[in-house]
Amino acid sequence: MEGTEGTGSVGACPPPADPDPLLQTLDKVFGFRDFRPGQEGIVRALSAGRDVFVLMPTGGGKSLCFQLPALTREGTAIVVSPLIALMKDQVDSLCQLGVAAACYHSALGAAESRQILARMHGGELDLLYVAPERLLSDGFLARLAEIDIALIAIDEAHCISQWGHDFRPEYLQLPQLRQHFPGVPLAALTATADPQTRRDIVERLGLQQAYTHVASFDRPNIRYTVVEKSRPFEQLQRFLNRHPNESGIVYALSRKRTEEIAGKLCAAGLRAAPYHAGLPDELRHTTQEAFLRDDLDIVVATVAFGMGIDKPNVRFVVHYDLPKNLESYYQETGRAGRDGLPSEALLLFGYGDIALVRGLIEKSENEEQIRIELHKLNAMVGYGEERGCRRRTLLGYFGEGLKEDCGNCDTCLDPPETFDATEDARKALSCVYRVGQRFGVGYVVEVLRGADNERVRRNNHQQLSTWGIGADKSSDHWSSLLRQLIHRGYLRQDIENYSVLKLTEQARPLLRGEETLELPVPRLRVKAVKKPKKSRGPVGDYDQALFERLRARRKQIADGQGIPPYMVFSDATLAEMAAVVPQTAQELLQINGVGLTKLERFGADFLEELGQAS
Template sequence: MSDVRREEGGDTMSSAEQQLPGAGLAGTSVPDADPLLQVLDKVFGFRSFRPGQEGIIRALCNGRDAFVLMPTGGGKSLCYQLPALVREGTAIVVSPLIALMKDQVDSLRQLGVAAACYHSALGAAESRQLLARLHAGELDLLYVAPERLLSEGFLARLSDIDVALIAIDEAHCISQWGHDFRPEYLQLPVLREHFPGVPLAALTATADPQTRRDIVERLGLQQAHTHIASFDRPNIRYTVLEKARPFEQLQRFLARHRGESGIVYALSRKRTEEIAGKLAASGLRAAPYHAGLPDALRHSTQEAFLRDDLDIVVATVAFGMGIDKPNVRFVVHYDLPKNLESYYQETGRAGRDGLTSEALLLFGYGDIALVRSLIEQSENPEQVRIELHKLNAMVAYAEERGCRRRTLLGYFGESLEEDCGNCDTCLDPPETWDATEDARKALSCVYRVGQRFGVGYVVEVLRGADNERVRRNNHQTLSTWGIGADKSSDHWSSLLRQLIQRGYLHQDIGNYSVLKLTERARPLLRGEESLELPVPRLRVRAVKKPKKSRGPIGDYDQTLFERLRTRRKQIADAQGIPPYMVFSDATLAEMAAVVPQTAQELLQINGVGLTKLERFGADFLEELGQGGEA
């Protein structure tokens, strides 16, 4: 059984504390309980396991392999962190990003756990010191990138120490079917040869059935303890709006989230900078983040966001994978993601603490063409085929007129018995309209202009634009010129995009995106069929906020909650750590609901362990002693 070592000053715990997970854990709130529950309580501050965690943890503690598919915020990390504290030796955790390693290690150190990460950014002196601690048996967990782990020198070092277990995080990176395939992960199966008796855990938050099979086969996990958790994140409200003046749509959405943390994803670096600049100019605390920015600037932006000094990060997909910040209240996709795996993982960065959060997608048919062109630039035809298949599934989700959560979960092989009641189509079912006449006008106009122009020009002719281009083409003489003047440009643009998506029109991307009629358009033009379409949704449905806020355990006092957040920020700033590493929003919400008045009562709150009680308990008890009065 492993010691649980304190990080401060490198001191070890007292001999009584080193008896984990046996008896002698005075001060825990679960005396005489199961030994694993005592570790869970004493170190992590939780009274019980989340669904699925206990079976995984017991399997690893007993030396079995494990395959874990658990959504973001579902408690995946604990599944290997707790066994690392129980088994003899040091647990090796494979992770693809330095930011992800650092965040995990910093959080563990706040719990008093001896953890470290070994990566290319460490200096020579730091590396030597870390390796000395590893050989001395002073580390419970060591996080390392796959390429560094698999170097001959490092594997030789590991052969000289006790390896408690090997955890491969973000395991979907090993599969070409995974949305974030990384070639360096392909070599990880050799770990079986080097450490045949060490339990191996593969963990991921996002994998469709094909990706799961690939992970199991490549890592030899056919006999592993397998846990496939529900993909459902019921605290996240999913909304899709048709993209029309997207920055204005974003502003309206953000107006309901003043002072809250959120991420806005965009496809291009240029767009992230444009959006962030406009938001900052409007008085919001926003900044861009993408791989083209200087390292120092990206680091400072990430740190400011983690410490709640920055509310909004506008980013490409380069941001967020290494972020465990639990109080992200919203995620906006300004542009269409390439696949549902990316969408699910990125929206999953909201509401990791279980509190109410929102995910907004602005869906434009022009985005489909852009993403498709990016995919088709690949020289690997098999990869193109896979990615186009995934893009089609993403578009189908965005066009869904039924419960969005059912469609999202169905993609991952999970069925929902009834509508979720917490997505835009459930809260505000889409209306439909008879689009037959307008569709005929639009299709006729495409035909009359010779099937040689794109959406924008066709809309100009429909609305009777009198400009040089129209006159140069003599299109002001067409029968379709001006027949749509009674409708807005947005109306006709939306209609044309839907006609493209439903196969009445083909948009020739390789020829300046000109519109051409398809065979399917003929019966509609001849009056042989009609067309019903959903009314475009351009605004988020307003949802009244209750007087009392709702947390994981019930209603809580919002005024007291905000005071606790303020105190938490003061403590975090004084210690130079992100506020969530003091306590999560969910823990503060439970405090605001229960209002504990003694140390023992505070210890009953989920997320309050002995180490954090010792470090922060007095400050929060002082605030709680004042009750809910401002």
């Protein structure tokens, strides 16, 4: 499934004749002259009636992969989405582009529901967003049987898999869509899925012979930083001092903590508010709208906030507490910098949080789910302890290699000292081998440190040559070392077999004394990172003062129309305007993100501002 072509894609989409309706629609409706990497093959396959599986990171242009074919194929595209907020945000953005889109969900009144159904039956909708439980009701399936369906897109497709980080039982019935609509192309799309989750999605939905695109998980514009958690609110304040008047999200584990942090930030003069599932619906809606409209800078939230929010100018994401898994961490940090401009992700890493998260996981009554989630938590801890390039570790978790260190994380910008770990690594690898490659990290550490307990004696492992050879080092030292050996490919964890450790071929030269291994020295505190090179926009350096004036004009227009500023133009589009300084409508139309509908609605205002800068 790796790569941009994938299963069954060779020769599937011959070069189109000129003029190309897909490129014309891309330009006129969405305001883009070219596809982003990976988009074109997906769009052409789906437009040609093929099933597709798409794994593309947040901000990579995943939604356009089904929205564009929806506009060029006959009929209405049905988009399955798990949250009302997610549906509403995408529908509002499409409507600003002049696209006939609507969402059908339980929060609608009777009159509005009837109106949307009438538009659907009248063939007036290009796209209809619907929740899975509403879609699969007998009445709605019968309605769909009466209309032309252009395609069915399942967004957030990782929700269908028990291996996914956000499994939702209501998604389990979606495979029956193939039986109900055998001739309709099916698209499964997700931003976050490890290899096991990907296989599960494809198998459950029956996506045989599908065009498959697995994009790079790399978000090079995001700087990843991890610091040891110590006086966390002071750490947060120091970080926020570097981001005045910028949009950001702070994630915390509990509802109570979100309110405490938000209260302290407000007392410090910052525009902040809490967000969690226990707040009244009206207050949550008000907070979300204020954030989207740039009337609120910081939302302090539980994971209940952010899914499906397309706000592209979030400049930072802070994890005040440890996330449960790397999928959640990746998805939540991915809410920063969707516009491609420089952004930051800060994790406050504390060992006390590990026990807290583990306790939450173990409250489940599903032993299989507990096993899977504990494995994922261990990988999250390994990332927090990582002293090499963090991006390498993060991408490696999703099965993607990085040839060179990224140069844009705390450990690359401020490299830690290293030590010769060869001898300790050989001890650890030998112990994994001696215990038969049948045990996980915790047990191997017990044997290395010479634990004298019932389990060790029952296995007779106190007789092994590796029993107790690591007694001079702490459990944390050996756990960290084993996780680093996993990250570097010397060991692998068999997630489907209770996370037991197994040697890889890469371990052989190290065990035989044919190579040495250097690892970073664990450090208690990360120094202040050096500032990166001058930030640049999508087309190079731009006039920062003009950019701020364009932002002010955008806010004025958005407030007048009652929409979020990014639905007028994104920061990336404004940055390109500030770099190019177009003076005519035709020149403005050449800016990425400026389509015909937006030119007609907003062009005159921005040309007036740009004219003053010439």
